[in-house]
Amino acid sequence: MQTDMTQRIRAIVAAFLAERDGGPPELGDDDNLLEQGVVDSNEFFDLIMTVESALGRTMDFTEADPADLVSIAGLARHATTQLARA
DSSP: OHHHHHHHHHHHHHHHHHHHHSSOOOOOTTOOTTTTTSSOHHHHHHHHHHHHHHHTOOOOOTTSOGGGGSSHHHHHHHHHHHHHHO
16 A cells, blocks of 8 residues: 555655646655755645645644655655554
């Protein structure tokens, strides 16, 4: 299931970046989206809301380590955990 979620999150991130920039940069699943300048802190919150909307679920981030959420793989792990709790 993790691989499927990683693919879903990758597609959501690519679509988000394509809307903004016309095309996503090449990203590895573990690349830090903030450190690499792919998104800034404001855009990151927009990205999170886009992910939630695409998954049809508001996610709880209270127990999440913010450092784990800045990559496609980290978002996928968190989304998988959140959806498993549903």
